[in-house]
Amino acid sequence: MLHVWEENWGLRVAECPCDVHFIEWVRENNLRNQSIYHFGTGGHHVVGVELGGDGSGNTIVGITASTGEYEDFIQMSIERPKILANYMAFFGDIYLTNPRLLPDFDIVTLFHVAEFRSEKNDSYGALTERGMIEALLSKTRPGGYVLFYPGSYAWAIAKPLVEAMAAEGQITREGAYKTLEIYRKPA
Numbered sequence: 001m002l003h004v005w006e007e008n009w010g011l012r013v014a015e016c017p018c019d020v021h022f023i024e025w026v027r028e029n030n031l032r033n034q035s036i037y038h039f040g041t042g043g044h045h046v047v048g049v050e051l052g053g054d055g056s057g058n059t060i061v062g063i064t065a066s067t068g069e070y071e072d073f074i075q076m077s078i079e080r081p082k083i084l085a086n087y088m089a090f091f092g093d094i095y096l097t098n099p100r101l102l103p104d105f106d107i108v109t110l111f112h113v114a115e116f117r118s119e120k121n122d123s124y125g126a127l128t129e130r131g132m133i134e135a136l137l138s139k140t141r142p143g144g145y146v147l148f149y150p151g152s153y154a155w156a157i158a159k160p161l162v163e164a165m166a167a168e169g170q171i172t173r174e175g176a177y178k179t180l181e182i183y184r185k186p187a
C-alpha cells in the first residue's frame with residue numbers, strides 16, 4: 001500500500017512558516033515567469049494559489065501525499081477555476097519521482113526532506129532521501145534554485161545530505177532567507 005500522509009495540513013504560519021517565507025522570497029527577489037516545483041502543498045495550497053494568481057507569470061506544480069489535501073485542491077479548482085491556469089497539484093509519493101514524468105523547473109522547494117519517509121516507502125522500492133533530491137535536481141535547470149527548510153524537525157537528517165551534495169559540487173549555497181536555505185544548481 002502507498003504511504004499516504006493521513007493528515008490535512010492547514011496554514012499554521014507560527015509552527016511552519018516555510019511556505020509563506022517562500023512566497024515572500026519569490027516576491028522580494030521579483031522572480032517572475034518561473035517554473036516552480038513544490039514539495040508539500042498543504043490543504044491550504046497557499047504557494048500555488050498565491051504565486052499562481054498574482055500576475056507574476058509563475059507556474060507551480062505541487063505534490064501532496066494527502067487525499068484530503070488533494071480533494072481540497074479539486075474543490076478549490078471547481079469553485080475558482082482560474083487557479084488552474086498557473087497551478088497544478090498532483091497526488092503522489094515524492095519518493096516515487098520519475099524524472100520522465102516531469103518538466104524542467106527554475107525553482108524546486110524541498111522543505112520536508114526526511115520528515116515522512118519510512119519502511120512503508122521501502123515496501124514498494126521508493127527512492128531514498130538522497131535519490132529523491134537527485135531526481136528533482138535532475139529536473140532543475142542549470143542555475144536554478146533548490147530551497148530547503150532548516151526549521152524542519154528532520155533537518156538533522158536532511159542537513160548532512162544537503163551538505164554532502166554541496167561538497168560534491170551538485171549544488172552551491174547561495175545564502176539564507178528567513179527560515180529557508182537557498183541553494184543553486186551550478187550554471
Ligand SMILES: C[S@@+](CC[C@H](N)C(=O)[O-])C[C@H]1O[C@@H](n2cnc3c(N)ncnc32)[C@H](O)[C@@H]1O
Nearest residue numbers: 005009016040041042063064065066093094116
Ligand atoms: C506538514 S505538511 C506542510 C505543508 C506546507 N508545505 C506547509 O508548510 O504549510 C507536509 C506536506 O508534505 C506532504 N507529503 C508528505 N509526505 C509526502 C510524500 N511522500 N510525497 C509528497 N508529499 C508528501 C503532505 O501531503 C503535506 O502537504
